[in-house]
Amino acid sequence: MGLEFLDIFEKWANEYDASVSGKDEQYREVFRNYNEILEYVADRSIGHVIEFGTGTGNLTKKLLEKELTVVGIEPSVPMRQLAHQKLGADVLVTPGDFLQFDTSLFPAESLVSTYAFHHLTDKEKEEAVINYGKLLQTGGKIVFADTMFETADSFADTIVQAKQKGYTQLAEDLEREYYTTIPVLKQIFESNGFHITFTQFNHFVWVLEATKQ
Template sequence: MGREFLDIFEQWADSYDDTVIGHDIEYKEVFSKYEQILAAVADRSVGHVVEFGVGTGNLTQKLLARGLRVTGIEPSPPMRKIAEAKLGNKAVLLDGDFLQFPKVNNIDTFVSTYAFHHLTDDEKANAVTHYGSLLSKGGRIVFADTMFQSTEDYYHTIVKAKHQGYLNLAKDLETEYYTTIPFLKNILEENNFSVTFKQFNDFVWLLEAVKQ
């Protein structure tokens, strides 16, 4: 359920903010238009927001700037410590993950950036079903993450990364659980969500789902 990657989160904690602004060439395209991606997620969020994978708190800051109430869920202690230092007492940050998190009432929007790929496809399906049970009509899921239009595109991206010499990126793509847009569309529609996708760079798409 994503916690098997906690050691990766620990390694990324101190360098994450430098990476997202393009200082690591391997991940430069992954984080292309990073600020626009965060802004797009924040702009589509309403009411009481539960954010999965708070990380270093960059999206949380944009959500708070819009006057939204935020409950953050973050399994990594080092990441959570950095976020707490940035945010002070402006948001509630809790230990948890996409599938196991403390009870939170009256949720209007679930958000996440660069994190849903830490779940297997079966876990993604279970998560969407759970979120659907917690949201009222009009409730939203707004996730930005690396995803692919087909499995062929996914494998082509791994080959391309290796050809470019981006071996860390290739290893991430092979190790974590990247999925396809048709799969996500199907599981969301099965749980009575209408869903749209918007592409921001060669890796990241924005998923916006609204409970019907």
Template sequence: MGLEFVDLFDRWAESYDQTVAGVDEEYKEVFEGYGQILNEVAKRSSGHILEFGVGTGNLSSLLLAKTDDFTGIEPSEKMRLIATKKLNHTILPGDFLHFPSLDKQVETIVSTYAFHHLTDEEKREAANLYSELLNTGHKVVFADTMFINDDAKNEIIIDAKKKDHLNLAEDLQTEYYTTIPMLTDIFEESNFDVSFQAMNTFVWILEATKR
């Protein structure tokens, strides 16, 4: 799942922090309010926190500031090395669907800017897995690019092309960005109550609470 993107993550590792800081004009809107987005995800997290797609460890640093009860998972070796050095905390290899066995009950599963690397079917598989992993009242909190509907997604792609943001337009067409109705169905079918909060033009926070 999403492992077709690992080479991209490896290449992006050294410049990722500059990208999220808004240096790249094409992706500036995608990462608008980046710090606020991370803080909001961290604020909604408690207990033993499991993070998927740690990247260079920006969200992880906020989580580790509030708890030592944290497990981080990242498929890219280069990203893991950067995060481990930054955090002074071991980050484990794995992805949204395949990761080491955990010896403690997880209470919050978090991720930022990563869930779109799964197809909708893989997202469904992940939601089912998390439903089995979490107890009632525990949460999934994901921040990612998603769209109100397919028309809204197409309008964003057209706008990106008009602005000559061709790399962004290609990403939106080739990666597995999905819609809020699709994510609602996926998580409700897996026994979650789900809500969404818009954080910028692209990014929403999905909060799914296990029934």
């Protein structure tokens, strides 16, 4: 799951921080309000935090600044190396992904992620949420920031607009990866015992906040 995109993660490793700062025009809207997105996720995290898709460690850094205990999970070796350079070797960033990870890292009060959940198909997203529901205690939280869309039509329109602007790479990403809609995510989380809310930060990115009931 998601590991079919591992070569993309490795290509992005050295470019990611430049892209999130707005230097890549194609992805400028995707990463608009990036710092605010990280702050929002960190502010809503509690207790011991497990972060899926640590990447270069930008969210991890925010979480540590809030004096939270954090363990990162990241499948890409280059991304883990960059995260350790940024955070220090004493911060634990382990191999794994949304579905395959060391369950001894639990118990955790919060599961967080930014710009990564779309690497799972909708079926895999549901499998992940079922697993998290078993591992989290009542009141445990999932706070994921990711690209998602209000409807399938708005998703299709976004691809058309990207092509019209000449944003070929963005359009290819949207067509290749497993972006989904808010109604699908709402159904997945609510049917597995979570109360969920969504907050929009730009045309692409919403933060979902789900609490185990």
